[in-house]
Amino acid sequence: xxxxxxxxxxxxxxxxxxxxxxxxxxxxxxxxxxxxxxxxxxxxxxxxxxxxxxxxxxxxxxxxxxxxxxxxxxxxxxxxxxxxxxxxxxxxxxxxxxxxxxxxxxxxxxxxxxxxxxxxxxxxxxxxxxxxxxxxxxxxxxxxxxxxxxxxxxxxxxxxxxxxxxxxxxxxxxxxxxxxxxxxxxxxxxxxxxxxxxxxxxxxxxxxxxxxxxxxxxxxxxxxxxxxxxxxxxxxxxxxxxxxxxxxxxxxxxxxxxxxxxxxxxxxxxxxxxxxxxxxxxxxxxxxxxxxxxxxxxxxxxxxxxxxxxxxxxxxxxxxxxxxx
Numbered sequence: 523x524x525x526x527x528x529x530x531x532x533x534x535x536x537x538x539x540x541x542x543x544x545x546x547x548x549x550x551x552x553x554x555x556x557x558x559x560x561x562x563x564x565x566x567x568x569x570x571x572x573x574x575x576x577x578x579x580x581x582x583x584x585x586x587x588x589x590x591x592x593x594x595x596x597x598x599x600x601x602x603x604x605x606x607x608x609x610x611x612x613x614x615x616x617x618x619x620x621x622x623x624x625x626x627x628x629x630x631x632x633x634x635x636x637x638x639x640x641x642x643x644x645x646x647x648x649x650x651x652x653x654x655x656x657x658x659x660x661x662x663x664x665x666x667x668x669x670x671x672x673x674x675x676x677x678x679x680x681x682x683x684x685x686x687x688x689x690x691x692x693x694x695x696x697x698x699x700x701x702x703x704x705x706x707x708x709x710x711x712x713x714x715x716x717x718x719x720x721x722x723x724x725x726x727x728x729x730x731x732x733x734x735x736x737x738x739x740x741x742x743x744x745x746x747x748x749x750x751x752x753x754x755x756x757x758x759x760x761x762x763x764x765x766x767x768x769x770x771x772x773x774x775x776x777x778x779x780x781x782x783x784x785x786x787x788x789x790x791x792x793x794x795x796x797x798x799x800x801x802x803x804x805x806x807x808x809x810x811x812x813x814x815x816x817x818x819x820x821x822x823x824x825x826x827x828x829x830x831x832x833x834x835x836x837x838x839x840x841x842x843x844x845x846x847x
Contacts, residue, residue, distance in 0.1 A: 523591045525612075526554040527583045529576055530565070532798055532823040539648040541672040541699035542571075548796030548823065549576035551607070553583060555591075555615040562619025563846060565801040568607030569768050571745060582608045596620065596774045605749045605771030613772025614804040614846070621847045628847030629807045632777060640806065640838040642815045643668040643693060645822070651675065651682035658683040658690070663835040666691040668721075668816055673699045677711045684715050693814065695721035698745055702731040713738040719791070719814055721764060722746060732759035742791055742814075750779045753786060762789035764816075765808055773804040780811050794819045799831040803841035806831075 533547040550567045568574025590602065596616045603609040621628040629637050644664035646657045648671065658667060667687070669680060671694050680694060694712065700723040712720065722744040724731060729746055742762035746752070748769045756763065763783050770776040780790055792809035793816040794802060802817045809815045820826045821833060832839040841847060 523594060524556045525583065525586065525591065526556065527580055528552050529580055530798070531576070532796065532820075532825065534796070534822050535824055536822075537647070538645075538796065538822060540670050540695075541648060541697040545796070548798075548819065550797050550801065551576050551579045551583065551611055552800065553611040553615050555612070555619055557619060557623075560619060560622045562615040562617070562622065563800060564611040564614030564616075564618065564772075564804070565797055566607035566611040566614075566768055567795040567797050567801070569748075569795075572606070574607050574768075579607045579611070583611065596772075600771070600774060603771070605769065605775060607768045607771075609771035610767045611772075613774050614767065617773050617804060618846050621843075627843065628773075628804070629810065632773075632807050634807065634810055637806070637810055637840050639840070640809055640815050640817070641666065641836050642817045642833075642838045644818050644836065645695075645816065646670060646683070648672050649679075651678040654679050655682035655686045658687045662687075664690075665836050666693070668692075668818075669694045671696045671699065673704060676700075676704075676708055677715075680712060680715050680717065692717050693719040693721065693816075695744070696723045698722055698725040700724055705731070705735070709737050709739060719762065721791075729759055734758075740789065742789075744793065747779075749775055750782045753779070753782055753788075757786045757788060760788065762791050762814070764791045764793045765812070766793045766795065767801075767805050767808075768795050773807060776805075776808045780808055784811075789813050791815070792817060796822060798823065798827040799829075799841065800827050800846055802831055802838075803846035806838070806841055807847070 643666045645668045721742045726745040740761035743760040744764040747763045790812040791814035792812045829845040
């Protein structure tokens, strides 16, 4: 197999803010694995809070020796590279390649005979209550919104959105910004505002306060969950986990994580880093098993890749075979 790697950045329509960062574009690495006349593709941006960047992924991938690809499969890739963006890009390219070899769709290879149209949340960037309410009004075609929160003033932010969109479903993501006292202070007010899910309220590694915490809203691990090996200490702290392919190192481990989380009675959510439809397409497969879906990366971009996924409001249609899998 021959590997091709290139850097592709996707500019946002507007600056995107969360509790600990702001970005104007998604920095991604696109790979292509060619085997004879067939080629598989994958895209990754890495996990920024673990120190990954598009530049570091590109360096990692371009530094792989030729013999790395001898006999490479989705299964042995899990041992040849650690979880992260580089493995994600290669793993998804292998799924694409294997689907073309088999003449089947990737979800069929994953044991899913027929896929359904998904309902994805659309994310509102962290901002003032008035600005988030304005953004919610402008996002009228979406019937489920994910609000990025940051601590002080979060109830006002959610309340402002609820006032302007009384009918919309809301999930919130604090991205580790709260402290235990804020969680206790916010949670009942958020329940009164009809919030359906709270993502990662407390810092990863400092979420022991969630053990035994009785919340009227399910709490979902994001930064606290990376791969299946992260599950052991989470089942008594969270009710859901957010599976992202850049964290798991690809679709192979994402499906394994979903299996193990279900065995522990944890609910499933699929999320994404920013990127094109090529990055969302493999996540569409594991998202078939999830109660909450947040695969709106391309909706934030000014442009998208050819043969892009069809989004109609909150509805996300299956990726075409020309795009991936």
